[in-house]
Amino acid sequence: MKKIAMFALVSALLAGTAHAQDKVTITVAAFPSLDTSIKAVLPAWNKLHPNITIKLVAQEFADHHNAMTTALATGQGLPDVMAVEIGYVGKFAEGKGLEDLNKAPYNAEQYKKLFTPFTVAQATSADKRFIAMPTDIGPGTLLYRKDVLDKAGVDPAQLNKSWESYLAAGKVIKAKTGASLINTAQSIYGVVSRTNLKAGEGIYFDSKNNLLVGPDNARFLRAFTLAKQVRTEGLDAKIGEWSNEWYDAFKKGTVASQFSGAWLTGSLESYMAPDTKGLWRVENLPEGGYASWGGSFYAIPTAAKNKQWAWEFIKFMTMDKSQQLAAFTINGAFPALLTAQNDNIFSQGVPFLGNQKARVLWRDAARKTQPIDVNKYDSVADQIVNTELTNVLEQGKDIKQALTDARTQILRRAR
Known part of the structure; x- marks a missing residue:
């Protein structure tokens, strides 16, 4: 009995050690009000991936992009996931410091049809690299x-x-x-x-x-x-x-x-x-x-340490209809995901706008916007x-x- 008990104890300790080793922290760098969207969905992420902790680093808009510009140039202080506003996508794309999501293991080509067409073009560099996944559009x-x-x-x-x-x-x-x-x-x-x-x-x-x-x-x-x-x-x-x-x-x-x-x-x-x-x-x-008029994306730096989980987090934020709608409800971040745009919430009036059905107007405008x-x-x-x-x-x-x-x-x- 003692041997069995000892074996059980050792097994439990080994299991605990393995469980601890599985724990990963990924750093996500963002700006307001994208950081609000991330905070809102963290409970859902933690429930799905209890061992993968999200460390959110949020700075004001200009400070964030300046910091990311420096980090890409020096290779120091890079997050695993980098939020990028549309005005900086072209600049960051040409620097070659971000992963091409068209390539393995991401294979993002298959996902592009899920998003409003013009936003896919916005994240595509002149040499046809796809450097960021769209999360919201303007x-x-x-x-x-x-x-x-x-x-x-x-x-x-x-x-x-x-x-x-x-x-x-x-x-x-x-x-x-x-x-x-x-x-x-x-x-x-x-x-x-x-x-x-x-x-x-x-x-x-x-x-x-x-x-x-x-x-x-x-x-x-x-x-x-x-x-x-x-x-x-x-x-x-x-x-x-x-x-x-x-x-x-x-x-x-x-x-x-x-x-x-x-x-x-x-x-x-x-x-x-x-x-x-x-x-x-x-x-x-x-x-x-x-x-x-604006729009946000998530990118993975080439020098990121946790690319696998960075990609999982990006897919969670961009291709999960529930998370897209959560961000839209909380801070008005208009979803880039087409299935989210077809939700019943879009046919409802917006109380702040006197119950005007503005979301239908915006959705139609988004689909008529050329790349x-x-x-x-x-x-x-x-x-x-x-x-x-x-x-x-x-x-x-x-x-x-x-x-x-x-x-x-x-x-x-x-x-």
Whole structure:
């Protein structure tokens, strides 16, 4: 009996040691409000994989991407799973520091059909590597304050019939309520520059890496011209996004409309202006435009230590309908997964938007949004063009000269 008892004890100790050895911690680096989505699904993950601990490292948006840029460059401080916002995907893709998910053992080609088509293109590099799995998308939308428009006697249909109609409505709103049409004229540029792109075009470069920015490009010329008109006519509040003044304008209704991704509704409800519930509505972008406005992805660094479990976690976050819907419900992260978009929740009214069935509108917009090629110099071009736009708006610089100078600077940086 003693031998049996001793054998049982040794077996138990060995089993315990083996169990302990099976325990793994994977590090996931993310940013707000993606970190909220991850925290929300951790109980479900822990139940499914009790020995695989998720260590979440969250930093503010800019700090996170700066840290990941440094980590990829040095090979130090890399997580197992890296969250990447669409604006950085092209830059990170060209650096070759992320796994190509098309290849074994990931074999992600078979999963691409599960997602909204344009987001797959966003995560594909120029040499056709698939460097990140999409988790949420940002169908472009126009949010407006219904109470402000009612007070001004403006029909919401005026806001998206045409850009000229949008600006005309802004004049009436300003005259009758004192509210600005938009937070900043740069927002107009943001919409016009990314909508109605031709096949094979990115925002700044075409599929052959030819730069599109310049005084002869009708899209950029119109974007700058409309932004200048908004500023000249005093229709914007000159308030930058993600500032306390921006949040305050939402709360007080001193700005009548805002262009953004569908996710902004969740941000308004959760922390920006929760007391404005029922006052907001949404519409499609002006002139039948459709655009991607933000979006998040998960990537695996080539130097990651726990790639197997990193991949399992990514699949859990991106291809599990329950987790996609959990993130959507909690913070408005619009699911990239098509089956999640077909859930009954999409046919329900959104209380924050006065029970408007906005999710159907966003879903339709997402499916009409065309894929846009990404380029490793997108972030450089974006910074330069926006600096030149600021020169136009604040210093009166000639629009064609600004676009000429922007082109010259981008070409110099790209070389």
